[in-house]
Amino acid sequence: MDYDGGMTPLASHDDELYAFATLADLPEIVRMLQDPAVGRWLWFCPATREELHAFFEPLLQAQARALAEGALPSAALFVVRDREGTFLGQGAAVSVAPSPGGVELGFQLPRHTWGRGVGTRLGRFLRAYAVFTAGAERLEGHVLAGNEASRRILLGLGLHHEGTRRGYRLKEMVRHDEDVFGVLVSELPVETIESQARALGLRRGRV
Numbered sequence: 001m002d003y004d005g006g007m008t009p010l011a012s013h014d015d016e017l018y019a020f021a022t023l024a025d026l027p028e029i030v031r032m033l034q035d036p037a038v039g040r041w042l043w044f045c046p047a048t049r050e051e052l053h054a055f056f057e058p059l060l061q062a063q064a065r066a067l068a069e070g071a072l073p074s075a076a077l078f079v080v081r082d083r084e085g086t087f088l089g090q091g092a093a094v095s096v097a098p099s100p101g102g103v104e105l106g107f108q109l110p111r112h113t114w115g116r117g118v119g120t121r122l123g124r125f126l127r128a129y130a131v132f133t134a135g136a137e138r139l140e141g142h143v144l145a146g147n148e149a150s151r152r153i154l155l156g157l158g159l160h161h162e163g164t165r166r167g168y169r170l171k172e173m174v175r176h177d178e179d180v181f182g183v184l185v186s187e188l189p190v191e192t193i194e195s196q197a198r199a200l201g202l203r204r205g206r207v
């Protein structure tokens, strides 16, 4: 599938379509992140609309520039929508600056989509993109302690619990533990991931 500025999905699984996020997606992303039930599990929330725009706009602009040049963005931000265009969530596969080949996975869904497997499938898409398209050598994810759904998704993707950073995140004046998950891609079932990537419509090393 060719990228045409966000209108064409990069990949799909049945009725769920995955596309690079654009500035046009930002209002739905911000609305989702301002829901306290979603923000409860995110270290950077609660945040104002202005703060969220200041965080996401440069990332989305850098992503658009990279894609326009035929390059992969170092911080890849995605949206998942159904075939009617309803926003189902956002995901990220972000290069870890001090760890060449390291990619951090992240995902957030609006509350109305929880518990239906959207997060699990988004996680599989992100893993496939990171491994097959972006050539990741290590995957990681960070989860505020107690976020059982997120923990299960990362374990299901083959990441291991590597440790807990005690009181690492300060959120609303409370220090929270953060669980660190990670895995070397060489320890994962790479052939299965590559066939999932092909089934999703992803390309090796490029979009």
Ligand SMILES: CC(C)(COP(=O)(O)OP(=O)(O)OC[C@H]1O[C@@H](n2cnc3c(N)ncnc32)[C@H](O)[C@@H]1OP(=O)(O)O)[C@@H](O)C(=O)NCCC(=O)NCCS
Pocket (backbone or CB within 6 Å): 037, 038, 039, 041, 042, 106, 107, 108, 109, 110, 113, 114, 115, 116, 117, 118, 119, 120, 121, 142, 143, 144, 147, 148, 149, 150, 152, 153, 156
């Ligand atoms: C975390 C999140 C992405 C999960 O997405 P989801 O679509 O609801 O998850 P799924 O339906 O695919 O379920 C994933 C697993 O978690 C379990 N699960 C789902 N909701 C759960 C809950 N409230 N409590 C415990 N387990 C739960 C499912 O049973 C499933 O387990 P399994 O793999 O053992 O079968 C979503 O809840 C969310 O966006 N939460 C707010 C933001 C957030 O926490 N982001 C992640 C930050 S690290």
